[in-house]
Amino acid sequence: MTCFTVCFKKKASSPAKQTSAFRKACTAACAYICIKASNGNSERNKDEEHVKLFSYKELQLATENFNPRNKIGEGGFGSVYKGRLKDGSLAAVKVLSTESKQGVREFLTEIILMSGMEHENLVKLYGCCAERDHRILVYGYVENNSLAQTLLGDGYSNIQFSWKARTKICIGVARGLAFLHEEVRPHIVHRDIKTSNILLDKDLTPKISDFGLAKLFPDTLTHISTRVAGTLGYLAPEYAMQGQLSRKADIYSFGVLLLEIVSGRCNTNKRLPAEDRYLLERAWQLYEKRELVHLVDTALEDDFNVDEACRYLKIGLLCTQDMPKSRPAMSTVVKLLTGDMDLHEKKISKPGILSELMTVNSNTSYTSSSGWEKQDNSTSQNRSRTYTTMTSPSIYDRSN
Ligand SMILES: Nc1ncnc2c1ncn2[C@@H]1O[C@H](COP(=O)(O)OP(=O)(O)OP(=O)(O)O)[C@@H](O)[C@H]1O
Ligand SMILES: [Mg+2]
Numbered sequence: 001m002t003c004f005t006v007c008f009k010k011k012a013s014s015p016a017k018q019t020s021a022f023r024k025a026c027t028a029a030c031a032y033i034c035i036k037a038s039n040g041n042s043e044r045n046k047d048e049e050h051v052k053l054f055s056y057k058e059l060q061l062a063t064e065n066f067n068p069r070n071k072i073g074e075g076g077f078g079s080v081y082k083g084r085l086k087d088g089s090l091a092a093v094k095v096l097s098t099e100s101k102q103g104v105r106e107f108l109t110e111i112i113l114m115s116g117m118e119h120e121n122l123v124k125l126y127g128c129c130a131e132r133d134h135r136i137l138v139y140g141y142v143e144n145n146s147l148a149q150t151l152l153g154d155g156y157s158n159i160q161f162s163w164k165a166r167t168k169i170c171i172g173v174a175r176g177l178a179f180l181h182e183e184v185r186p187h188i189v190h191r192d193i194k195t196s197n198i199l200l201d202k203d204l205t206p207k208i209s210d211f212g213l214a215k216l217f218p219d220t221l222t223h224i225s226t227r228v229a230g231t232l233g234y235l236a237p238e239y240a241m242q243g244q245l246s247r248k249a250d251i252y253s254f255g256v257l258l259l260e261i262v263s264g265r266c267n268t269n270k271r272l273p274a275e276d277r278y279l280l281e282r283a284w285q286l287y288e289k290r291e292l293v294h295l296v297d298t299a300l301e302d303d304f305n306v307d308e309a310c311r312y313l314k315i316g317l318l319c320t321q322d323m324p325k326s327r328p329a330m331s332t333v334v335k336l337l338t339g340d341m342d343l344h345e346k347k348i349s350k351p352g353i354l355s356e357l358m359t360v361n362s363n364t365s366y367t368s369s370s371g372w373e374k375q376d377n378s379t380s381q382n383r384s385r386t387y388t389t390m391t392s393p394s395i396y397d398r399s400n
Pocket of ligand 2: 197209210
């Protein structure tokens with residue numbers, strides 16, 4: 001029995017409680033299950049039985065009726081509350097907004113993908129609630145918020161990000177991604193690696209969160225054509241422009257993230273002079289001038305190893321190469337970061353830069369047929385995320 005069967009059982013026992021949107025989303029989510037089943041995946045099935053279905057009342061109690069005082073964040077699909085569950089454990093309760101059809105689909109995807117997956121660098125999914133039109137995900141609470149809010153300063157933070165802490169975060173995220181890409185069967189492409197989806201626990205161990213956009217990848221394929229979903233600034237060119245999704249798209253996003261962690265700045269900062277605005281462009285200019293060290297976060301003062309910091313920045317450039325096949329696999333990235341593999345022989349060319357896409361009005365979405373369009377207001381909170389209209393998922397041969 002899979003997690004999905006669990007959801008269906010619940011549905012069958014109380015049909016009046018289910019909306020047609022939810023039923024449609026179940027059908028859509030079935031596509032993922034089919035890919036998975038046809039691939040003979042049995043490794044995770046036994047664990048998937050353990051996804052807990054919470055009642056709405058239970059989650060109301062846990063969050064003091066979703067008290068704004070307990071609200072810890074807001075994303076494109078809804079609000080996140082801190083709560084204490086009946087067993088005493090702390091949880092992050094993510095309530096998906098009911099208007100967002102996109103959210104329903106992501107909701108189911110996330111449950112299917114995350115159930116039973118355990119890794120030090122992945123957020124733990126405790127369970128979900130699908131009562132009436134409520135769609136709620138319940139995660140293990142991660143103490144130190146996201147990299148976006150702490151390192152990049154969306155909110156107040158007193159965390160000191162020493163060089164050692166930064167290397168631990170980079171290596172942890174790389175390990176989490178290598179696990180999803182290379183150990184889980186079928187592989188999982190996350191599709192939305194970015195600073196707000198990297199949470200930090202009390203020891204600053206990074207946890208990759210938000211698998212709502214993730215896709216299961218049969219072993220026999222390296223990329224599929226799909227609608228584009230992700231966040232501007234992190235999108236690989238081949239994915240943003242042609243909808244070609246592969247693990248290499250995540251590796252590109254990881255490269256951008258790596259540059260952000262070492263430099264302590266966002267991938268795009270429109271307040272800076274033009275030549276400094278886009279982190280990736282800046283990194284390439286400095287690399288060509290052999291002055292990469294100027295990109296390292298000045299907040300580190302002298303607390304860093306120059307060679308190591310420049311090596312990290314070069315790995316960031318390597319991960320963002322224009323040609324997907326030039327980007328190293330995540331297990332290789334882990335070795336490069338830890339120093340178990342030499343970077344010397346790796347050729348670094350100009351990265352794939354999408355700055356022209358980044359200059360587009362932030363409240364727009366990209367569609368494969370008609371270019372940039374106004375985004376649906378139901379997801380307007382999600383300022384820089386992009387979606388395309390659905391394209392039928394045609395499948396390509398292994399080519400990279
Ligand atoms: N498991 C968790 N533990 C602690 N805080 C969390 C947890 N999950 C999410 N949060 C907090 O809630 C915030 C919102 O998360 P959410 O994933 O909904 O949106 P986002 O990542 O900011 O944006 P997007 O919707 O574009 O992914 C996070 O930035 C984080 O601060
Ligand atoms: Mg998120």
